[in-house]
Amino acid sequence: MAGNGKLYGVLALQGDFEKHQLALERAGARQFEVRTVDALREVDALVIPGGESTTMLRLMDYYGMFEPMREFGLTRPVFGTCAGAILMARGVMSPAQKSLDLMDIDVERNAYGRQVDSRIVEIESKIGPLEAVFIRAPIIRRTGAEVEVLASYLGDAVLVRQGRHLAATFHPELTEDTSVHRAFIELVES
Amino acid sequence: MILNEAFRKKIGLAEMLKGGVIMDVTNAEQALIAEKAGAVAVMALIKVPSDIRKEGGVARMSPISCIREIQRTVSIPVMAKARIGHFVEAQVLEALAVDFIDESEVLTPADEENHIDKHPFTVPFVCGCRNLGEALRRIGEGAAMIRTKGEAGTGNVVEAVRHMRTIMREMRQLTTMRPDELMVAAKNHQAPFELIEYCAKHGKLPVPNFSAGGIATPADAALMMQLGAETVFVGSGIYKSLDPVNFAKAIVKATLNYKDPAKVLEACEELPDGMPGIDVRQIREEELMAGRGW
Numbered sequence: 001m002a003g004n005g006k007l008y009g010v011l012a013l014q015g016d017f018e019k020h021q022l023a024l025e026r027a028g029a030r031q032f033e034v035r036t037v038d039a040l041r042e043v044d045a046l047v048i049p050g051g052e053s054t055t056m057l058r059l060m061d062y063y064g065m066f067e068p069m070r071e072f073g074l075t076r077p078v079f080g081t082c083a084g085a086i087l088m089a090r091g092v093m094s095p096a097q098k099s100l101d102l103m104d105i106d107v108e109r110n111a112y113g114r115q116v117d118s119r120i121v122e123i124e125s126k127i128g129p130l131e132a133v134f135i136r137a138p139i140i141r142r143t144g145a146e147v148e149v150l151a152s153y154l155g156d157a158v159l160v161r162q163g164r165h166l167a168a169t170f171h172p173e174l175t176e177d178t179s180v181h182r183a184f185i186e187l188v189e190s
Numbered sequence: 191m192i193l194n195e196a197f198r199k200k201i202g203l204a205e206m207l208k209g210g211v212i213m214d215v216t217n218a219e220q221a222l223i224a225e226k227a228g229a230v231a232v233m234a235l236i237k238v239p240s241d242i243r244k245e246g247g248v249a250r251m252s253p254i255s256c257i258r259e260i261q262r263t264v265s266i267p268v269m270a271k272a273r274i275g276h277f278v279e280a281q282v283l284e285a286l287a288v289d290f291i292d293e294s295e296v297l298t299p300a301d302e303e304n305h306i307d308k309h310p311f312t313v314p315f316v317c318g319c320r321n322l323g324e325a326l327r328r329i330g331e332g333a334a335m336i337r338t339k340g341e342a343g344t345g346n347v348v349e350a351v352r353h354m355r356t357i358m359r360e361m362r363q364l365t366t367m368r369p370d371e372l373m374v375a376a377k378n379h380q381a382p383f384e385l386i387e388y389c390a391k392h393g394k395l396p397v398p399n400f401s402a403g404g405i406a407t408p409a410d411a412a413l414m415m416q417l418g419a420e421t422v423f424v425g426s427g428i429y430k431s432l433d434p435v436n437f438a439k440a441i442v443k444a445t446l447n448y449k450d451p452a453k454v455l456e457a458c459e460e461l462p463d464g465m466p467g468i469d470v471r472q473i474r475e476e477e478l479m480a481g482r483g484w
């Protein structure tokens with residue numbers, strides 16, 4: 001079984017965390033909801049789901065999770081999708097907000113426009129073809145030298161890796177395909 | 191198949207709002223309080239339901255200037271209500287680029303036979319329901335999110351509980367049926383067959399299932415989450431309480447930690463009493479909102 005006994009936490013402050021839990025299970029990983037700092041201490045890797053990044057950030061602050069999550073990311077793998085990718089970035093624009101600075105990327109929020117501009121497209125990636133579901137997605141405007149771009153769409157990076165961290169501006173958890181989650185599991189196991 | 195690409199995108203936005211609180215607001219100042227308290231979205235409406243109930247008359251879509259100001263003020267999604275069947279109010283709200291339209295029984299219905307055909311819109315819709323059949327009819331019309339109705343503006347959770355228990359029970363019952371029993375189930379629920387099949391297979395609606403109408407305390411919010419709600423809408427409760435900022439925060443805390451009684455206790459402790467409640471049995475039949483919707 002993939003996952004190798006490692007425990008994957010899914011941040012469940014808000015957002016589509018349940019879809020990530022199901023995707024991790026389909027990929028063969030053991031998973032667990034993380035709503036508190038105590039729960040965060042139990043896990044080997046963390047997934048930050050899609051949702052409203054402003055809301056998640058506020059809740060992380062209220063419940064004292066911001067700093068523990070940043071520290072977690074210094075030594076353990078983190079995978080973020082959409083709002084999760086925004087929280088993992090170094091810089092966040094439109095509007096500017098603070099972030100965990102786990103990856104050397106800058107992102108612009110809601111960059112494709114409001115809901116009317118959400119889309120589902122087929123894209124090529126270094127881990128094979130993917131169905132990419134964009135929902136009020138951010139755009140990665142800058143990637144640092146240590147960031148590997150695994151997939152792009154319309155000229156912008158949409159799936160990036162740095163060390164054992166992974167970030168997607170789309171929502172692999174909203175599809176049946178588990179290849180992005182399996183790629184994260186491989187990073188965790190490596 | 192109903193779950194085509196356009197519909198999946200709409201459901202996608204609803205998925206992002208799970209595990210949170212959506213707060214009714216009537217102006218930008220309230221929207222800011224909601225955002226700061228950790229709401230996942232705000233719902234713009236002309237008056238909170240308890241005032242609609244008190245003042246009577248025809249309740250319509252919010253003034254455009256008010257919705258625009260709310261959109262300028264917050265970065266979380268902004269939803270707005272249109273009257274049942276009033277597809278032009280919906281067209282206007284779509285042109286205004288709101289993030290979600292609530293075709294809502296809280297406003298005065300514009301059509302007493304038909305709901306809006308929601309599929310042609312690119313903006314997603316949320317609709318209320320009291321049972322599984324009503325939920326699946328709305329999804330069949332294109333609703334990407336369902337909320338149980340409760341009885342808005344009462345501060346009384348009893349109807350919200352009734353509607354959530356009903357829909358969850360009816361879904362559980364479907365999962366125990368043989369395939370050759372599902373067509374009659376579709377007939378009895380007055381619901382599209384393919385959606386009955388979906389619920390029988392998954393034990394869940396194909397769209398997120400939220401709860402609204404009468405949630406007035408942090409414990410009410412946690413109760414609805416334990417009964418199966420995936421997010422709660424809170425309306426009159428917040429701005430009819432003595433301390434809206436802390437009340438809103440406490441509802442968020444209880445919703446997030448609904449499985450942890452110690453945390454729900456903390457949320458309750460931080461608060462004075464909730465809004466005054468109304469016994470739903472003392473409301474005249476024609477003033478009940480939940481019965482609006484066909």
